[in-house]
Amino acid sequence: MEKQPSGMENVTSYAQEKDKKEPLFRLIKRDVLPKRKIVLIYAIAIVASLLLSSVICSLFSSKNPVAFFVALFDGALGSSRRIWLLLQDTALLLGVAVALVPAFKMKFWNLGGNGQILVGALAAISCMFYLGGKMPDALLIPLMVVASILAGAVWGVLPAIFKALFGTNESLFTLMLNYIAAGLVSMFITIWVKSGSGVLVPIEHGNFPELFGSKYLLTVLVFFALAALMYVYLKYTKHGYEIAVVGDSPNTAKYIGIDVKRVIIRTMIISGALAGVVGLFLAGNIHHTVSTATANNMGFTAIMATWLAAFNPLVMMGTCFFIIFISRGMVEVRGSFNFTNDSIANIVIGLVYFCVIACSFFITYKVVFRKSGARVAKRNRTKGEER
Amino acid sequence: MEKQTVIELRNITKRFGASVIANNNVSMDVKRGEILSVLGENGCGKTTLMNMLAGIYYPDEGKIIINGEEASIRSPKDAFRYNIGMIHQHFKLVDVFTAAENIVLGTGEGEKYDLKSAKTRILAMSEKYGFHIDLDKKVHEMSVSEKQTVEIIKVLYRGADVLILDEPTAVLTPQEITRLFDVLRAMREDGKSVLIITHKLNEVMEISDRVAVLRKGEHIATVNTADTTEKELADMMVGQKVTLNIDRPLPVDPELRLSVESLTLIGTEGKPVLDGISFGAYGGEILGIAGIAGSGQRELLESIAGLHHLESGTVTYFNPKKDKPITFYHKSYERVMELAHEGMLRYADGRDFTGKDEYGKSLSKKTVKALVNAGEIFFKEDEVINLREKTPLQIRELGVRFSFVPEDRLGMGLVGNMDITDNMMLRSYRRGKSVFVDRKAPEELANEIIASLQVVTPDTHTPVRRLSGGNVQKVLVGREIAAGPKVLMAAYPVRGLDINSSYTIYNLLTEQKKSGVAVVFVGEDLDVLLALCDRIMVIAGGKVMGTVDARTAKKEEIGLMMTGAAPAES
Incomplete structure (x- = not known):
């Protein structure tokens, strides 16, 4: 490889960054999830967002998070x-x-x-x-x-x-x-x-009649x-x-x-x-x-x-x-x-929306984290080879 | 002499979702100064594998060893640090930039932007490998071959020693392919490693030193090109013995079915895309249309199908109806009356049918319908239908049995998000007066096509975009053939299909030809055109360069005509 003019040093120095071997996390596109799981993911998102909201609201007032749900x-x-x-x-x-x-x-x-x-x-x-x-x-x-x-x-x-x-x-x-x-x-x-x-x-005039x-x-x-x-x-x-x-x-x-x-x-x-x-x-x-x-x-x-x-x-x-x-x-x-103004209410509504929309990401993709440390990764790889 | 190994792939596995394994435990190596073909059918994972070298994907398992060191390629930028560059099938260039600007784009972090010195370097490189390139030409003014050249130089300019080319010959003329191969050989002499992803056997034999064959995500073998044959490679690739011959019966009583006269179409930029094109398509034969991609093939078929407003010219359809009864199956009541007024129809006993009784009074709609349904009304002559300026719907209402398999299957022809049944319905959903759609017949048709063409799908309710390319095409071609066409136009119907699927399509087209359909086939692979068609019309720059007999014509002759150089004598 004597003829390599540039880039080679880069390669070696780069290869030395051992802990950067594998990206921290990767996204893998999922197959179509069964409907039950999709509903479950949404339910989790909604509950999580409401829990978070209740905590935020109680931080800004003397009431506790349970009171949030009661009021809601x-x-x-x-x-x-x-x-x-x-x-x-x-x-x-x-x-x-x-x-x-x-x-x-x-x-x-x-x-x-x-x-x-x-x-x-x-x-x-x-x-x-x-x-x-x-x-x-x-x-x-x-x-x-x-x-x-x-x-x-x-x-x-x-x-x-x-x-x-x-x-x-x-x-x-x-x-x-x-x-x-x-x-x-x-x-x-x-x-x-x-x-x-x-x-x-x-x-x-022209008011609609009552029904039953x-x-x-x-x-x-x-x-x-x-x-x-x-x-x-x-x-x-x-x-x-x-x-x-x-x-x-x-x-x-x-x-x-x-x-x-x-x-x-x-x-x-x-x-x-x-x-x-x-x-x-x-x-x-x-x-x-x-x-x-x-x-x-x-x-x-x-x-x-x-x-x-x-x-x-x-x-x-x-x-x-x-x-x-x-x-x-x-x-x-x-x-x-x-609360004397709308802002906190709006923040909470925004938060709930955000969680619900964001969770659709987890319906499309699966997040795979790097196995902690290069050693574990290596061990797994050798295991894979044995199999 | 044993060449040095540059890249080693060890037990690479890549999955998409839980069920799709794109690459399974693939191990292979790349040597310095060689041209290695990566051969396999579509969907066998060759592009995925190469994308992992180029940093587009990251392997789920296994390792990549570059120059003896384990490497982690997480992005295309990483790939360049390892001196690996990939030329993708779909070029990634900025249209409004010049060649030189595209080449230097994104290089030289922290350096001063110096186009002049960059150009000097690029020119030196071009000379070394034998590129022909105008560095100041804007990309949108370039031909496909020029764009590819820019892509290759772009990769070399970044110092790549390993070049990966994904299906580089798919869009080139034979002459351009020869030139590309010369360049690749020059690079090999210079010690670069070239990987070519391809499924074309003849090119593998011509250019490569070694061939790595993949099948269904697995590495089957890597062999020296000199020690193998096309047949052997094809068998490895498909996994079963395949016959590479297309059955081509002689046309039986060809009859003029479709006549196009001096058709001219002005494109969106005010330049003619089609310039005075004339030809005839005959029942019982396959007319091939050859040309470099973008010479007007697509526009020609779309014009005939009624999708464009024509500048001038005529499109005429000859319906072989002489002495046949007229029916409401393909004709509306209005069309029947129109033909009656034109004096085209007669009673069974020979008297003219004009839609009036002997006293000159118009017959009631009911009477006419009864007569037609009883099969009492006949055509006097073959029906001549002018298709110019007719919309696709009008064309269908005239009773023209036209089928069209467009180039862009999911963009035109099918609706990707709809299931197979709903896609079957596209042609027929209007039938009947009900405001509701009837899904029963389309569902049956869908099942029929799935069974007869062996479409691989979980069921009829799978959105077609989730099927593989070959299966999508089977659905489309199946639907178009099910319409019982008299003229069948197909644009690049095997593009992106594997060998088996391709041959299914060729056989379907030949079947149609045998049953008297006029088939118009736009293709890109000259070997296939020469083996499948009866006549081949060559177009270049929207003009007909000539028509040749496919049984006697030479590939080089057609190639030359495709460049617009020399029209044939015939």
């Missing part, structure tokens, strides 16, 4: 009203997730859930404001339904048309439409509210039913099949003769319209008014719910419940731990 469950399930609110909020978030999921399955990143909810709510409130009292509710409510669906659909289809015809980036487009929707809401409130308070008092004496039940039933329907739509219909093909491989879709533009536009009409329905319920059944905060950021929270559920509408029922459970529970924790 009390906030979410402490009274029948709290349980109903938990279910209602879950249903609403599920509604938004159901709206987003066909678009996401098509890899159309609809970040405009908030805007689509808002215009849906605004359309319903407009009907209530202008026509309330002038016609019976039995006529007004169907009108609101149509108006909200149309408004949401328009808000959804606009970016779809631009994406299909000009290849515009849908994420930015839908995001921008959120601001326009909020602007529209402010504008109408300014027009409607003469007092200048900027708050539209709840309108008494419960004002929550209708919302819960509608959105859980929509989720089930969406599951069927995506899994068993020709439309759903086309959405999957377009999302997974646009070139294959073209090759097979699927009209990609049509599918994009059609799916976003559905996506927007469903978000509009959530707006309808917020306006007609829950708040009876509208503000720029009506969407309560569900357009973004729901993204989380769809991803965690791997775009399966049935699993989304669970992820939505989980997200709402944590956030409602944390409201109570915040109260009973005497």
